[in-house]
Amino acid sequence: MPNAELTHHQSMRYSRHIMLPAMDFEGQEKLLAAKILVVGMGGLGCACAPYLASGGVGQLTLADDDVIEFHNLQRQILFTEQDIGQAKAEVAARHLRRLNSEIRIDSLVQRLDAEALDTLVANHDLVVDCCDNLATRNLINQACHRAKTPLISGAAIRMEGQLAYFSMQPETPCYACFSQFFGEQDLSCMEAGVLAPVVGVIGSLQATMAMQVLAGIGSQLEGQVTLFDATRGDWQQFKLTCSPTCPVCAGAR
């Protein structure tokens, strides 16, 4: 992706990024030149997207077809009591434009099928999956795999969170290498509930990882899965390998 050179004004705005040796001017220019698709503006999206906007990712597309409901307010912290009944993607975009009016923020109030995802994913440099169901996660993974667009996946349920990165380059694992081993009941907070700040932990990690990937910070992210258990305050990390039985990527190898 082409890097736009920073203006003096932008250098001031993002100075606390730029003084990080790993980020520097070059990394910030990459963030400003990048286009990220955030799918899902629930708890994860509400935690992730504000950092992407305030941190100077140049273009954000926020996709969600839901409206804000009373029981969302417990954890979806971009929304207020006055926003109930309005489209999540539109309210979130409006809020983030106030955080940073110098980047482009688009909202998309639409259920994304495979065809819509293909077009969208191919138009972005990175996809952050903040959705709340396995069927959509699998569709996003398939679109990212087809377009070779990197994917950062997040999930939170009960007191547990999960984060994973897939570069979608040849001979690397995809989300389905992992998700083929669990069912929908493992990933839905509809019946199981979720502790509010756990979505904040995972959403913030998704934003952190997005900036690492875009700016080229850290090299050990490929196929990395991080699990957080708030009950025990415990973190676990492991590396995924390509599954020979993966329904998405095994045939392409």
Ligand SMILES: [Zn+2]
């Ligand atoms: Zn796979």
